[in-house]
Amino acid sequence: MNSVEFRKDFPILNRKMNGQPLVYLDNGATTQKPEHVVRALCGYYGGCNANPHRGAYELSVKATEIYEQARARVQRFIHAARPEEIIFTKNATEALNLVAYSYGLNFVQPGDEIVISVAEHHSNLVPWQRVAGQRGAKLKYIYLEKDGNLSEDDIETKITEKTKIVAVTQVSNVLGLVNDVRRVADKAHSVGAVCVVDGAQSTAHMQVDVQQLGADFFAFSGHKLLSPMGIGVLYGRKELLETMPPFLMGGDMIEYVEEQDTTFAELPAKFEAGTQNVGGAAGLTAAIDYLEQFTFARIEQIEKELLDYALPRLRELPFIELYGCDTRRNNKTGIITFNVKDVHPHDVATILDAQGVAIRAGHHCAQPLMRYLGQNATCRASFYLYNTREDIDRWIEALQQVRKVMRL
Numbered sequence: 001m002n003s004v005e006f007r008k009d010f011p012i013l014n015r016k017m018n019g020q021p022l023v024y025l026d027n028g029a030t031t032q033k034p035e036h037v038v039r040a041l042c043g044y045y046g047g048c049n050a051n052p053h054r055g056a057y058e059l060s061v062k063a064t065e066i067y068e069q070a071r072a073r074v075q076r077f078i079h080a081a082r083p084e085e086i087i088f089t090k091n092a093t094e095a096l097n098l099v100a101y102s103y104g105l106n107f108v109q110p111g112d113e114i115v116i117s118v119a120e121h122h123s124n125l126v127p128w129q130r131v132a133g134q135r136g137a138k139l140k141y142i143y144l145e146k147d148g149n150l151s152e153d154d155i156e157t158k159i160t161e162k163t164k165i166v167a168v169t170q171v172s173n174v175l176g177l178v179n180d181v182r183r184v185a186d187k188a189h190s191v192g193a194v195c196v197v198d199g200a201q202s203t204a205h206m207q208v209d210v211q212q213l214g215a216d217f218f219a220f221s222g223h224k225l226l227s228p229m230g231i232g233v234l235y236g237r238k239e240l241l242e243t244m245p246p247f248l249m250g251g252d253m254i255e256y257v258e259e260q261d262t263t264f265a266e267l268p269a270k271f272e273a274g275t276q277n278v279g280g281a282a283g284l285t286a287a288i289d290y291l292e293q294f295t296f297a298r299i300e301q302i303e304k305e306l307l308d309y310a311l312p313r314l315r316e317l318p319f320i321e322l323y324g325c326d327t328r329r330n331n332k333t334g335i336i337t338f339n340v341k342d343v344h345p346h347d348v349a350t351i352l353d354a355q356g357v358a359i360r361a362g363h364h365c366a367q368p369l370m371r372y373l374g375q376n377a378t379c380r381a382s383f384y385l386y387n388t389r390e391d392i393d394r395w396i397e398a399l400q401q402v403r404k405v406m407r408l
């Protein structure tokens with residue numbers, strides 16, 4: 001299928017925004033949902049809803065089946081070895097916090113080191129600041145080469161015998177560059193450290209194989225790959241998860257509760273306290289089913305074609321500054337981060353909004369990276385499988401309007 005055919009599955013893309021046909025270019029923030037996913041969500045709540053795992057009646061058993069089938073579906077989707085290595089969370093942020101609080105706070109000792117990259121989203125940066133601060137460990141950064149890729153030298157020299165945790169994003173939500181996670185994981189494992197991978201910006205755009213990546217933990221959010229909001233995933237190697245204490249405590253995650261002490265349930269229940277998001281899990285299953293009708297090679301091709309169409313035209317605009325787009329060494333997802341010279345990104349986004357074009361503007365929850373790029377804020381357009389060349393045309397026409405409105 002091409003993107004025009006994909007669009008037929010996304011009715012929202014036919015709506016107007018400020019009286020103009022919508023051009024949705026903020027897929028790095030969240031993707032739109034195909035009818036197949038919307039129907040799955042309605043179908044669950046309209047016909048199968050019950051509290052799972054504890055009910056002694058058929059509807060609850062059915063809800064449990066849906067939830068556990070979703071777990072098995074995610075296991076296959078990211079090629080985990082076992083279903084119990086799949087923990088459902090609210091989103092990637094909660095998944096990364098689970099690792100920080102349950103693994104980091106319990107296994108990082110004073111004097112140990114945690115290594116992250118300067119390109120991390122705050123969800124894979126602030127938790128590690130907290131762990132380092134509370135445990136008396138040192139937080140070190142892998143900086144970037146001029147083309148935006150992770151510094152090879154920093155990977156080699158910053159990850160040492162003192163390193164306990166290395167946490168890196170597979171794809172930067174600002175630069176869109178694909179990091180060589182396997183290289184980072186191999187280096188981490190060579191010194192006995194674990195490798196935490198933030199897959200929030202990669203899982204929708206490329207085939208993820210957590211075992212091939214060498215990831216000890218891998219986090220992603222369903223809403224960035226066609227699923228409802230409120231469902232995310234933490235993958236963790238079983239041997240590690242079994243050593244980790246629970247992150248949230250309450251119903252469903254216990255074995256026996258005495259007045260003064262509690263024993264906890266086996267994996268994965270130990271990390272899934274309270275009533276689970278079965279509807280979200282049903283939506284995630286439907287989203288994976290939808291995605292896997294097509295190959296990721298097809299999705300990557302659509303995004304590459306859009307990049308190849310947009311970048312030369314943007315480079316012709318003297319008032320546009322691009323970030324992380326000049327790399328030839330590395331493949332890129334459909335993220336273009338830019339600024340309009342002498343115009344604040346928020347003003348750019350507002351003028352584009354008035355023309356029906358939706359982009360993201362700000363620090364993208366990556367303030368250290370913004371400073372590293374010498375910027376307070378940027379604009380970001382991010383494509384997905386339903387964006388078209390016409391969307392790019394409308395976006396560039398809207399940028400020309402910024403030039404007129406701001407008298408550039």
Ligand SMILES: Cc1ncc(COP(=O)(O)O)c(CNc2co[nH]c2=O)c1O
Nearest residue numbers: 028029091092093121123173200201221
């Ligand atoms: C690399 C990365 N990691 C973690 C997160 C957190 O995901 P969440 O828990 O689902 O919020 C995001 C969200 N990124 C963005 C959210 O909005 N614009 C973005 O670029 C991200 O891009």
